[in-house]
Amino acid sequence: MKLSDFDFELPETLIAVRPARPRTSAKLLVAEGGATRDMTVADLGEVLRAGDRLVLNDTKVIPARLFGTRTRETADGNGVAKIEVTLLEPQANGTWGALVKPLRKMKEGEYIVFSPELRATFRGREDTTAYLEFNLTGDDFDAALNAAGAMPLPPYIAAKRAADDQDKTDYQTVWAEHAGAVAAPTASLHFEQWLLDELASMGVTFTNVTLHVGAGTFLPVKVDDVSEHKMHAEWGQVSAQAAQEIMTTKAEGGRVIPVGTTALRLVESAGRDGTLRAWKGETDIFITPGFEFQIADGLMTNFHLPKSTLMMLVSALMGVERIREIYSYAIENDYRFFSYGDSSILLP
Numbered sequence: 001m002k003l004s005d006f007d008f009e010l011p012e013t014l015i016a017v018r019p020a021r022p023r024t025s026a027k028l029l030v031a032e033g034g035a036t037r038d039m040t041v042a043d044l045g046e047v048l049r050a051g052d053r054l055v056l057n058d059t060k061v062i063p064a065r066l067f068g069t070r071t072r073e074t075a076d077g078n079g080v081a082k083i084e085v086t087l088l089e090p091q092a093n094g095t096w097g098a099l100v101k102p103l104r105k106m107k108e109g110e111y112i113v114f115s116p117e118l119r120a121t122f123r124g125r126e127d128t129t130a131y132l133e134f135n136l137t138g139d140d141f142d143a144a145l146n147a148a149g150a151m152p153l154p155p156y157i158a159a160k161r162a163a164d165d166q167d168k169t170d171y172q173t174v175w176a177e178h179a180g181a182v183a184a185p186t187a188s189l190h191f192e193q194w195l196l197d198e199l200a201s202m203g204v205t206f207t208n209v210t211l212h213v214g215a216g217t218f219l220p221v222k223v224d225d226v227s228e229h230k231m232h233a234e235w236g237q238v239s240a241q242a243a244q245e246i247m248t249t250k251a252e253g254g255r256v257i258p259v260g261t262t263a264l265r266l267v268e269s270a271g272r273d274g275t276l277r278a279w280k281g282e283t284d285i286f287i288t289p290g291f292e293f294q295i296a297d298g299l300m301t302n303f304h305l306p307k308s309t310l311m312m313l314v315s316a317l318m319g320v321e322r323i324r325e326i327y328s329y330a331i332e333n334d335y336r337f338f339s340y341g342d343s344s345i346l347l348p
Contacts, residue, residue, distance in 0.1 A: 001226045001289060005320060006311040008327055016336040017160050019170050019189060026190050027335055027342040031318065031326050038333065041190040041343055050203025051254035053246060054300070057185040057263040058208040060176035062087065063149030065163060068114040070106070081105075083112050085120075086152055088182060088215055089235075091131065095123050099215070100130040118144040142179070152182045154218055154339050156305075170340070180212035180235070186339040187260035187301045205254075207245045211236035211262040211283075221307055231286040231309065236266040240278040246295065247276050255297040257345070261310050264296050271295040287313040289320055298347040303330055303337040318346050 020026040024042040032047075039046065048054075064087035072079050081102075088097040100106060106122045112132070113119045118141075120132035136144055150163040151171045173188040174196075196206070216232025223229050246256055246267065258264035265287065270279035274294045286309065299317055304310040315323045326344070335342045 001312075003221055003224050003226060003307050005226075006308070006315060007306045008324070008331075010306060010331065010337060014331065014334065014337050014341075015156055015160075016338060016340040016342075017157050019340040020336075020342070022192060023190050024192050024195050028190075029326065029330055029333075029335060029342070029344040030347075031322070031344060032347040034322070036326065036329055042195065044195065044345075045198055045202055045204075047345055048199060048202075048204050048257075049255075051249070051252060052203075053205045053207055053249040053254055053256050054199070055246065055256060055258040055263045055267060055296075056173075056175055056188060056206055056208050057211050057213075057260055057266070058173075058175050058177040059181040059185060059210050059212050059262075060179040061151060061172055061181045061184050061213075062179050063146055063168065064088075064152040064182045065150040066114045066118075066145075066148060067150075068112040068119075070110055070112050072107075072110065085112065085114075085130075085132070086182065086215065087132075087149075088129065089180070089212070094137075095131040095133045096120075097129045098132050099128065100132075103128070103130055106130065115144065115148040118148050152215070154183065156338060157340065175208070177208070178210050178212075180210075182215050183213040183217050184339065185211070185213060185260040185262045187343055189340075190343050191259075205245070205249065207242045209236065209238050209242050209263055209266050211266045213262050217310075221309060226288055226312065229286065229309070231284040233282040233284040234262075234265075235282050236269070237280040238266060238270045238276065238278060243270070243276040243278050250295075250297075255347075256295055257298040257300060257347075258296050259300045261299070261301055261313055264299055264313070267295040268293060287316050289316045291316040293317065298345065300343060300345045302339065302341050302343055303327065303335060305338065314346060318348055 026041045028039045028041045030037045066085040084101045086099040111121045120134045123131045151167040153163045214234045269283040269285045271294045
């Protein structure tokens with residue numbers, strides 16, 4: 001398939017830069033088979049039924065965007081330069097992989113000061129990834145990062161406004177537990193505790209899995225032949241209990257519905273032979289039309305970027321023509337797009 005098969009025109013006015021408030025007031029496009037209807041996330045109980053299981057990604061977004069200064073001795077005295085850092089993932093040797101701007105002039109051993117408590121030493125680079133060693137570890141590091149860092153908003157939001165303290169709440173799910181993501185599982189941002197309680201009371205069950213969403217989720221596809229695209233890898237884990245819960249739901253005839261593409265990619269990675277088992281590691285699964293879904297019976301998800309791997313994923317689930325219909329409908333009816341936008345529930 002060609003990249004152009006997943007392109008569409010999106011009015012700039014439909015790109016959300018703040019979430020709906022309250023979270024559950026976001027619009028919900030329900031696409032069930034060939035039928036399409038308008039609801040809100042608060043109405044989710046009218047779509048789901050007793051015996052359904054929602055799969056939730058319990059990753060926690062870290063405030064991975066840091067702004068600091070680098071001091072270097074020059075012929076004219078000490079020169080101070082502003083440095084922007086986006087943390088990517090911790091390394092086995094104790095450093096952090098990061099994107100650093102500007103990277104070109106950084107020299108090994110130089111340090112960057114982010115706050116009176118937090119600084120990092122530059123330990124080298126590999127291609128566009130820099131490796132930083134921080135002066136703190138453990139809870140001390142977490143506290144200093146939370147104080148100094150900003151949420152790593154997607155590029156299409158960051159281009160319109162800077163992250164602020166409100167994003168530290170808005171860009172985090174109510175069930176976030178395991179820190180490590182640099183992007184939110186955005187379909188999950190629509191939930192509030194009262195809605196979870198309401199769904200539980202009607203017989204919907206929940207299973208948590210963990211996939212640490214990486215910055216690669218925003219990387220553009222640069223090849224015209226989609227089959228040539230190399231997917232980024234992200235670390236995930238499905239516990240033995242989670243696998244058992246999901247397989248029991250399927251055996252009893254309930255629907256397994258991941259909330260977000262990250263949760264879907266993880267369970268499909270761990271259950272490629274049709275049986276979901278405990279699993280831990282990196283997944284670079286690339287879901288495109290023709291993919292045979294083994295675990296997921298549907299998907300709750302936001303509206304995605306044109307020509308993105310996530311557009312390919314939802315096209316695989318619903319069919320290319322059906323997704324075109326759904327997205328045309330969403331645009332005509334002023335649904336808000338991307339991370340802070342409205343939601344959909346896709347039931348093939």
